[in-house]
Amino acid sequence: MxxxxxxxxxxxxxxxxxxxxxxxxxxxxxxxxxxxxxxxxxxxxxxxxxxxxxxxPVSSAPGVPRMAGSTGYRAVWGVLLGVGLTAALVTAVMFGPSDRKNAFLDPGVAVAVALVAGVVAIPFLLVVLLLRTPDAQSARAAETLAILVGLVCAGLLVFRLVAGVDDGRGLSSADLSWWAPMTAVVVLLLIGIAIRSDVVRRSAASREGRVPAAGSRGDDLRQMxxxxxxxxxxxxxxxxxxxxxxxxxxxxxxxxxxxxxxxxxxxxxxxxxxxxxxxxxxxxxxxxxx
Structure with missing residues (x-):
């Protein structure tokens, strides 16, 4: 041309x-x-x-590198999410049903680990919920992981509320009295993270749908x-x-x-x-x- x-x-x-x-x-x-x-x-x-x-937006233009600060923020946000999810999962599984994996685990140790993990999970997940989600990719990962961990925690919470502590593991009603509310708070935080991440992901997908693809823009320009x-x-x-x-x-x-x-x-x-x-x-x- x-x-x-x-x-x-x-x-x-x-x-x-x-x-x-x-x-x-x-x-x-x-x-x-x-x-x-x-x-x-x-x-x-x-x-x-x-x-x-x-x-x-300039940030969505192809070939424009992301700012170093954005990469650092995404890394910190990811660490907070990872620690929160891991602690939430540990809190829940320590009160899981009796099976070959935890039959020989001392109930006192399980309770202590669950308490420490819960104390870690709640503030970390709360911080993640309050912070800005870095980008659509992070939002997709957070939504998926929050749903998966949330389902495990909710399932174990329902099980323990229904079955109580009479399963031969030696857990007490006093242990369940603090573990159940703590796990319920964890589940609510995970639901909040999943919902907020879904909103961010959908918003980004909507913006991408309104902006023509690079190939399409190039074809239009050549035709003009x-x-x-x-x-x-x-x-x-x-x-x-x-x-x-x-x-x-x-x-x-x-x-x-x-x-x-x-x-x-x-x-x-x-x-x-x-x-x-x-x-x-x-x-x-x-x-x-x-």
């Missing part, structure tokens, strides 16, 4: 020359009507493309370039060339001399094509609507 032509002069100068180009092309109505329709289509697509690019080149290649006959030069001469010092000098090297169709491609210069009032 040919390089994009950037028109000289401010918007008023470009539009003033554009109006003269339209007058020249109107001498050939059949050619002009098709050209003007293509120019309006190009202009509207290009304006939408430029607006999307301006609205897209081709349309601009097609419009710029429209032939100009001898009478139209003479009329174009005369109109540029008549503009004199009323517009930027650099703009008129550039226009002399271009055809009227080429000037209108690259004016429409610009995306920020308004062509209404210059190019007739189809």
């Amino acid at each position: 040919k390089p994009v032509v950037r028109l000289s002069g401010d918007d008023d100068a470009v539009r003033a020359i554009g109006r003269e180009a339209v007058d020249v092309l109107r001498a050939r109505p059949q050619v002009a009507s098709a050209l003007f329709a293509r120019l309006w289509s190009l202009h509207q697509r290009r304006r939408a493309f430029v607006a999307r690019a301006a609205a897209q 370039r081709r349309d601009a080149e097609w419009a710029a290649s429209a032939q100009t006959d001898a009478p139209s060339k003479a009329s174009w030069v005369a109109k540029l001469d008549a503009l004199g010092d009323h517009v930027d001399p650099a703009a008129t000098a550039q226009a002399r090297t271009m055809t009227p169709a080429a000037w209108l094509a690259w004016m429409s491609y610009d995306g920020e210069i308004e062509i209404s009032g210059v190019v007739p609507r189809p």
Whole structure:
């Protein structure tokens, strides 16, 4: 593809020359009507493309590295979550049903470990719940892990509330009286983390859905370039060339001399094509609507 032509002069100068180009092309109505329709289509697509690019956050643009502070925050947040989840799981399994794995575990040791783990789990999970979730990827991982650990903790809590302490392990009702509320608080915190992470994940997915993929943007840009080149290649006959030069001469010092000098090297169709491609210069009032 040919390089994009950037028109000289401010918007008023470009539009003033554009109006003269339209007058020249109107001498050939059949050619002009098709050209003007293509120019309006190009202009509207290009304006939408430029607006999307301006609205897209810099952090989501491809190829932009994340800030070091963001990486550090994500690491700290991940450690807090990992410690909280591990402690929550330990708190729950220490009061699990009697089986081959814990049949020989001293009840006093199990109770002590569960108490320490619960004291660690609650503040860590609370901090994670209150802190900002770093990104969508972290949110997906946190949601999945919180649900899995939460199901284990909730299941063991329900089991112990139903079965009580009469399972041969030697646990006492006094142990259950503090363990059950502690585990219930842990489950509530895990539910909160899962819900908040789900909101962050869905919000990020919605934003990604509104921003066109990089490949799609590239295809749109190439097609707009081709349309601009097609419009710029429209032939100009001898009478139209003479009329174009005369109109540029008549503009004199009323517009930027650099703009008129550039226009002399271009055809009227080429000037209108690259004016429409610009995306920020308004062509209404210059190019007739189809």
